Amino acid sequence: MKYITYVNQLIKELVAEPEEIVIFGQNVSAGSCISGLTRGLTVKKDGLILNTSNSENSLCGIGFGLMLSKVPSIFFMKQQDFLLLGIDHLVNTYNFIRTKKPESSFTIFTPIIDNGYQGLQSSLNNFSDFCSIARIPGYAITNKVDAEKILKEHLISPGFRIIGISQRLCSEEILCPSLVNTDEKGNIFKYYSGNDATIVCFNFSFPQGLELYNKLKQENINASLFSVSSIINGDWSKIISDTSITKNMIILDDSKSINLSCNSLIKDVLEVTTLKSNILLSRDLSGDWLSPNEDKLVIDHNQIIEKIKKNNLI
């Protein structure tokens, strides 16, 4: 099943449950329904599905207003860049809301444009930048396991959060790794356990992380594989204890910002562990990254395999 179809199915099930919910945004029930994300949604009699005008700033405020009315809502938008127009609400209105204990749910749901063929409007692919500005809980969906946990836990639940999906993954088959464990909120997922290396994926780099895990396994290098879904309230302790065993940390972060949320993990790990290898695989933006391009984090697997093998011999 395709990534977008799976996410859409889960959303469909979840929004049909509450007695009262407002689903709103531009073209949520028209045309392609945000490339299939909101196709076929139905809500109970007291709910509302609203195709709105193009006014992202106000739509963010309206979601918070609904929240103050104790009416749950989800604002689906076509891409994270459009949320730039609503940043005031993400910071200032949310700050007011959280001086109280919110009883109602407000979720902003948006694809992150990590497919560079949209040119200039696809440079902003770092999901955690938005979460960071006001410490907003935000959850990145990369596969079947995290999709299920995140959507069931957060799509409709008291409080405010942003949920992001990867545009690049939308037309791909959804990945289905086996889960070792996650925390209560679905902040960090551990998929495999191994003693030779610790792979940690940030933003939407999980597919590359899984591929790397499989390549290492073929070389008899057993790695642990983590994916960080939310940087807020991130408790690195499980990753830190894993690196204290493997001593080899490989971090993947496909975002293009200067501020990478993995930097905080790297700092915390280095404070307590002496690593044999500390590899950060991030975007090379030395070339032209603004013109339409494939926009993919590309990894030289052989180089990594050699490095880990060499380190583990020592």
Next chain:
Amino acid sequence: MLNDSTFPKNNSNTNSFKLAQEVIRIRLSQMLINELIKKKEFKIPIHLAFGHEAIAVAISNIMDKDDQLVLSHRNIHYNLARLKLLKPELDEYYLKKSGLAKGILGSMNLANEDKGIIYTSSILGNNLSVAAGLALGKKVKNETGLVTVVTGDGAMEEGSFYETLVFLKSNSLSSFIIVENNDWSLATSINERRSHIDIEKLCESIGVDYERLEGNDVYAYQKKMIELKKYAIENKQPICIEVNLTTLGFWRMKTNEFPLGKFVNYHAGNAPDINLLDSYNFFIIDNSEKDPVYVLKKYFDDNLINETSKRILNELKCELKEEIK
């Protein structure tokens, strides 16, 4: 507009004298706060609203239990009108636990859910769409009541003003958008900062009803607001109400161009030219229609207003024993 004969002069027993007392109470409460600001008592910025009393009293007075109010940085007049007390407001400005919002919100975001003030924002234009969300919430929950949001001639320049009008109209949401037009945004008058915006025509182009209030007559305002409220609720319509008023208080800024000082209207902090003096008519700031307290003279005898003001000032001083020692 009401004419002078609507109320018999000097009839302090009528129910309607309460409105006048409210206007005076909010005036004097602000005068007391102004004196404290002059003494640099507060760490937070406070935006006084001398001259805005009539509209705040009228709106507060027509609010029913299920009505909601959404405010902006200049909110003291509405907060005082709804709360009917000064001390909790003052304690909030002192950031005390005993403050209206437990010292968490301060002045520019001060809301009071118990009294229907659901949200207040210091970011221009920010509160408009939140009010639209509240109005949509009422529609979804099939609740009665009207949402009123207050903005200014400066804040209405933000795009969210237009966006919100379109949303309210598109979704048939009963609401008031009050534009308190005092001609100023911080240190610039409308002429100094932009071309004229005809709010009536702007509203007309979106199909939003428009009304203009001026004259600072709390009785006329209340009468009009009752009519408008009925209309907005029965017809499920937003109404934009532009209130022309003057924020009383000013100072003069000396520049090379203006060696004698350029007139700058009061924005925030203390109003240096307004003083709580022990004199006759001490509660009036401007002897014209610009001053909602002066306008009360249309209906009530000078002596009655004077005596009432003295009594209210004493009551307020009793309420604030400690603060004004």
